[in-house]
Amino acid sequence: MTIRKRIAAADRILLSWGAAAGRPGLDRAMQGLGHAADNGALWIAVATGLGVRRDKWTRRAALRGVASLAIASTTANVIVKQLVGRARPAGPPGVTSGPSRPPRTTSFPSGHAASAAAFATGVALEVPALAVPIGGLAALVAASRVVTRVHYPSDVLAGLALGTAAGLVTLRWWPRRLDEPAAAVRPYRQAPASPTGSGLVLIVNCSAGTASTALAQSLGASLPEAEIVVATADDDMDDLFRKAAARARILGVAGGDGTIRLAAGIAVDAGRPLLVVPAGTFNHFAADLGVESAADALAALSRGDSVLVDVGTADGAAFLNTASTGVYVDLVQARKRIEPVLGKWPAVLIALVHVLRTGQPTELLVDGRRRRVWLLFVGNCRYEPRGSAPAYRPDLADGTFDVRMVDGSQPLGRIRLVAAVLLGTLGRCRVYRTWSASSLRVASPHAEPVPLCLDGEATEAKPAISLIKRPRKLLVYRPDSNQPQLP
Secondary structure (H helix, E strand, C coil): CCHHHHHHHHHHHHHHHHHHHCCHHHHHHHHHHHHHCHHHHHHHHHHHHHHCCCCHHHHHHHHHHHHHHHHHHHHHHHHHHHHHCCCCCCCCCCCCCCCCCCCCCCCCCCHHHHHHHHHHHHHHHHCHHHHHHHHHHHHHHHHHHHHCCCCCHHHHHHHHHHHHHHHHHHHHCCCCCCCCCCECEECCCCCCCCCCCCCEEEEEECCCCCCCHHHHHHHHHHCCCCEEEEECCCCCHHHHHHHHHHHCCEEEEEECHHHHHHHHHHHHHHCCCEEEEECCCCCHHHHHHCCCCHHHHHHHHHHCCEEEEEEEEECCEEECCEEEEEHHHHHHHHHHHHHHHHCHHHHHHHHHHHHHHHCCCEEEEECCEEEEEEEEEEEECCCECCCCCCCECCECCCCCEEEEEEECCCCCHHHHHHHHHHHCCHHHCCCEEEEEECEEEEECCCCCCEEEEECCEEEEEECEEEEEEEEEEEEEECCCCCCCECC
16 A cells, blocks of 8 residues: 555544544534634634733734744645645534534645644744643644544644644744843943932833833832833923933933933933833833843842943934834834824734835935945844844844845845745845945935934934944943953
């Protein structure tokens, strides 16, 4: 017998054993579970539950899980089923455990099993603690396809393998963030330790993602000697930080990356250490710094644990993460128009589709050389991975800018870029160029304002912009991690 015939024979034997067992209650429960997972509805519901939480790791897990599911479902249902064309198993007389409406697709592989395994793998890659509950639910969904006799066991095993592979494939274009914080430099003299908040003026920007008056009250209770300032969207944040730095020994900020950027520039100019409490939507700088929560920030403040990190400037305006021009500016502006109605994450996805469809390359002078670009990205320190979209930084004090440019002069540049991102081959794509620098000058060849985003927020547009690196300029609190001493 060929291998295929041996597998078919084993499938029939296993199905006959299941039919002989005769467990109507189990059959009905499994049928209901299988129906719940139709069209990925069960996994979309789980992803929604994870996504509404304020924990960034569960949000990332939800997004990776859904992306994995989309890949697996498309591969199984649109490609593999059409190629194999295996007939569904026939139910024996008297068996009513199967679905009331027989599936119209072919049998191999099981799309339900593929989607279940893909979602579970994607979630587990981001939050390993969810591997057991989500993986157990995925296993039950896969088993239901055999119990209800809509799939052979080999269909389900193949679906599980395909789904697991789909989850792992997402690492090609969306690398997993490292658990440990980025490297930084320990100063000769640590920032002041202040367990009660003495000398600290902390501004809570309640217009940021998760900042609120409740957070301000909680911080005030933990730091009885600190001055807590509650700011709203109507306040002049730049003025608030400058006045706070003038009277503070320690400047503090609770907000997102845009708010932290403003505070950092003023802290550097005033020679004040900065306390960062992550309270935005994405919190990219805080994540790289290793400050995951208010508790982390307060622990570092209590002991005076601190590091020196690099700061970038764009014509004097500080940035900690990135400076970008081109279609990214269009993306930010489109997202801001939609965000008040839909929220930030849905707005980002809708804005991205809009920009890719309607955006056009920009004419720029980059260090005096004329370029036609889709995107010019300048990272404050080297981002990883090198051959894919930038995700995280291994070092916050490496003294360099990470410059990445998407060339708009190449034919079919937009299509080639999207294909390279999806296939994880961005590093070898001809429209994608990268280099390191300590400074960069960007200007318009027509003396028109160059739109610019700093740390994800649109800023004042100017005809020419000088980007300059300021190594080890910001002293910022973070929980102790054995960093190298300054040379």
